[in-house]
Amino acid sequence: MPTRTREIHLAARPHGEPTESDFRMVTTELPDPGPGEVLVRNLVMSVDPYMRGRMNDRPSYAPPWQVGEPARGGAVGEVLAGDGLPAGTLVLHDAGWREHALLRVGEVRQVEPVAGVPASYYLGALGMPGLTAYAGLFHIARLQPGDTVFVSGAAGAVGGIVGQLARLRGAKRVIGSAGSAEKVRFVTETLGFDAAFDYHDGPIAELLKAAAPEGIDVYFDNVGGEHLEAAIATMNVHGRIALCGSISGYNATGRPYGVTNLGLAVGRRLSLTGFLVSDHENLRPEFAREVGAWVRSGEIKVTETSVDGLDNAVSAFIGMLNGRNTGKMIVRLT
Numbered sequence: 001m002p003t004r005t006r007e008i009h010l011a012a013r014p015h016g017e018p019t020e021s022d023f024r025m026v027t028t029e030l031p032d033p034g035p036g037e038v039l040v041r042n043l044v045m046s047v048d049p050y051m052r053g054r055m056n057d058r059p060s061y062a063p064p065w066q067v068g069e070p071a072r073g074g075a076v077g078e079v080l081a082g083d084g085l086p087a088g089t090l091v092l093h094d095a096g097w098r099e100h101a102l103l104r105v106g107e108v109r110q111v112e113p114v115a116g117v118p119a120s121y122y123l124g125a126l127g128m129p130g131l132t133a134y135a136g137l138f139h140i141a142r143l144q145p146g147d148t149v150f151v152s153g154a155a156g157a158v159g160g161i162v163g164q165l166a167r168l169r170g171a172k173r174v175i176g177s178a179g180s181a182e183k184v185r186f187v188t189e190t191l192g193f194d195a196a197f198d199y200h201d202g203p204i205a206e207l208l209k210a211a212a213p214e215g216i217d218v219y220f221d222n223v224g225g226e227h228l229e230a231a232i233a234t235m236n237v238h239g240r241i242a243l244c245g246s247i248s249g250y251n252a253t254g255r256p257y258g259v260t261n262l263g264l265a266v267g268r269r270l271s272l273t274g275f276l277v278s279d280h281e282n283l284r285p286e287f288a289r290e291v292g293a294w295v296r297s298g299e300i301k302v303t304e305t306s307v308d309g310l311d312n313a314v315s316a317f318i319g320m321l322n323g324r325n326t327g328k329m330i331v332r333l334t
């Protein structure tokens, strides 16, 4: 019997900040799974910053979404029926933004249910954002014990894990920036950062210098723009910058903020390295082991902001771009 379900399509390419009218809810019917296929009921789906890039008609590392077609992205669901996996199996896949998905078995990754580990963690701390933090901090920025680390977007999915990993691996001082006084309290009091500031409170270079009077050795950049310029100004010699994202420019319609002080990188022998999580699949087993153990023991705290229902997925996405999440933004579908 066909499955009646709903999915969100891109209706128009956003100009600047996305709006609800750039998306459309569509009801559709999925046929029964054929050979090598599984029908999945999605339990949780992810909204992530990189999806803003997929709404543009510009070639990038992730192909653009097409207008009139369903959006895509990480989701965890349970197999309802099909070929090759028993009903009830939990799977991670890339067909989010919909309540059900018909997928080839090769398109899903089985997730072992672990007591105390909700399915949504595989979209955050134990999933793509967590692996991003792990690869970027340990393998791109090459964190050393005793380093002073600065991470922007510190109250977010990636940034909150970066700061906690830095502390667990022996950083001397961990500093974060975030967009509100409440988030500053969250990263210091709940996540255990040594210091944090609200980047709205003044020139970022001054706020950072006050939080890091002895300079910084590692900058994990989630934001770009003025944050990156301030970090370059504050780096110690042989400092390492992991260029993870530049969310301050994702909705920009004009020229992005111009970083003017790259010349400092020469004398200070800085390295600035861009990276993509997808190039670091080889780290997944050690990441799953090490970070999985820290999450289960509570040494890494996992925080989520969630909304209920596909009807609220677009506002969750727009809200995430505007800082309405603390920790990972999740959409619950059941």
Ligand code: NAP
Residues within 6 Å of the ligand: 048, 049, 050, 128, 129, 132, 153, 154, 155, 156, 157, 158, 159, 177, 178, 179, 180, 183, 199, 222, 223, 243, 244, 245, 246, 247, 248, 249, 275, 276, 277, 278, 320, 321, 322, 323, 324, 325, 327, 328, 329
């Ligand atoms: P997130 O931090 O959970 O959510 C996005 C946050 O960005 C918002 O909560 C908001 O927090 C902040 N933000 C929005 N506009 C800003 C601005 N103009 N200036 C400063 N902060 C701003 O998102 P995430 O999933 O962890 O992603 C964080 C970054 O990592 C993004 O740049 C993303 O593209 C990047 N990323 C890269 C890779 C990779 O492979 N390279 C993989 C995953 C993610 P505030 O309230 O603090 O403003």
Ligand code: FER
Residues within 6 Å of the ligand: 049, 050, 061, 128, 244, 245, 276, 277, 278
């Ligand atoms: C990926 C590579 C990069 C991916 C996400 C990203 C979901 C995110 C990049 C960004 O936010 O800048 O394969 O898969």
